[in-house]
Amino acid sequence: MLEIERKFLVNGNYKDLAFSSSRIKQGYICSERGRTVRVRIRDRKAYLTIKGPSDSLGTTRFEWEKEIPFEEGTELFKLCVGGYIDKTRYLVDYGGHTFEVDEFYGDNEGLVLAEVELKSADEEFEKPAFLGEEVTGDRRYYNSELMKNPFKNW
Numbered sequence: 001m002l003e004i005e006r007k008f009l010v011n012g013n014y015k016d017l018a019f020s021s022s023r024i025k026q027g028y029i030c031s032e033r034g035r036t037v038r039v040r041i042r043d044r045k046a047y048l049t050i051k052g053p054s055d056s057l058g059t060t061r062f063e064w065e066k067e068i069p070f071e072e073g074t075e076l077f078k079l080c081v082g083g084y085i086d087k088t089r090y091l092v093d094y095g096g097h098t099f100e101v102d103e104f105y106g107d108n109e110g111l112v113l114a115e116v117e118l119k120s121a122d123e124e125f126e127k128p129a130f131l132g133e134e135v136t137g138d139r140r141y142y143n144s145e146l147m148k149n150p151f152k153n154w
Helices: 069-080 143-148
Strands: 003-012 022-033 035-042 047-052 060-066 085-094 097-104 112-117 131-134
Touching: 022 069, 022 143, 035 069, 035 143, 047 069, 060 069, 085 131
Parallel strands: none
Antiparallel strands: 003 060, 003 112, 003 131, 022 035, 022 085, 035 047, 047 060, 085 097, 097 112
């Protein structure tokens, strides 16, 4: 399955617009350039995700995700390298799209990013007022990169 998304910095109010929020903990078993294997715990559910390389614009890449038993996800964290990402994800419906707004904690405290998934790389969409600069394709903002070079070090 292809994942097509665009990513933005957030610099406005999004919490009042959110219809849902959840705490996410995720770690990386493998995070080499062009491939990642991630384990995620979200709302007492666990997921294993494999992602391939991004296209030249950073908008499109292969993604495979499978829900796994919670206990297995917890055990897989023992294989993760370099700790984990800790964040709250807020879901905001706007203009027919759902924006996922991630507020980071720990070494990435102060960073807030929004992503929107699209049906095609050139799909038009309405941008809510809380979106700031687009950072699609900027590797520094990939969660796997934030593990290696956290926001506090920039």
